[in-house]
Amino acid sequence: MRKPAESSAPLAELIAQRWSPRALDGTGEVSWEQLRALLEAARWAPSFGNTQPARYLVGRRGDDTFRRILATLTPRNQGWAHRAGALLVAVMVTRNEKGEIPYAEYGLGLAGQNLVLQAVAEGLVAHQMAGFDADAVRREFAVPPEAVPRVAIAVGVQGDAEVLGEERDIERERAPRRRLPLGEFAFTGTWGTSALP
Structure with missing residues (x-):
């Protein structure tokens, strides 16, 4: 299922096609x-003074790292993310x-956007999640104090919506x-004044 962005100006194809399916x-x-x-793609994102604050824990479905990342997700996210090809x-x-x-945090966000756009270029989809236990990740993977687990990402091949099971x-x-x-x-001039005609 494709859900291209409905935009008021032409967008680059990667941006128009990027969305966050769970199926x-x-x-x-x-x-x-x-x-x-x-x-x-994430590594080449811009960062303040080239400080490169982004790091990734990576697991492919079937390996131990995937299983350990999956275990840190909320039960609701586990319910669909187990089908991802990578976490x-x-x-x-x-x-x-x-x-x-x-x-x-801004640098990590830029790296994340590069990563998900590259997923689109690879014919994949990516869904970023706040629903995970950062402390569990810290313990499970011996993440040092100066590093903060910020978001989990499911990457995979899009499936049929019916795999989600529940009608809602x-x-x-x-x-x-929607946007x-x-x-x-x-805005322009003052807050709330549209910058565009």
Whole structure:
């Protein structure tokens, strides 16, 4: 199922096609070559002073790291993410040898966006999740104090919405994508005054 963005201006195809499905094909594979491309895309994201605060824990379906990441997800997310071809945890490094890393969270966000857009380029889908136990990730993977597990990411091959089982989840998967209109998004002069005609 494709759900391209309905935009007021033409968008790059990768941006228009990116969305976050939960319906994944439990037999679909994510190869190491594809994972390498996703991680390279994340690695080349901009960051403040080239501090590169993004790090990733990576597991492919069937391996021990995948199982351990899955166990840290909320039960609701486990209910669909087990079908992912790969699970990752994006980790933000907050300090380096020079001290506190400015804008580390912003840098991790930029890396995450690169990663999910590369997933689209690879014919895959990616769904980022706040619903996981960061402390459990920290314990399970011996994450050091200066690193903060910030978001889990399921990557896989899109499946049929029916795999989600519950009618409300199927409807949610099929629902049109929504965003604020540009008039409520970009301002000029004073807050709330639309920047665009």
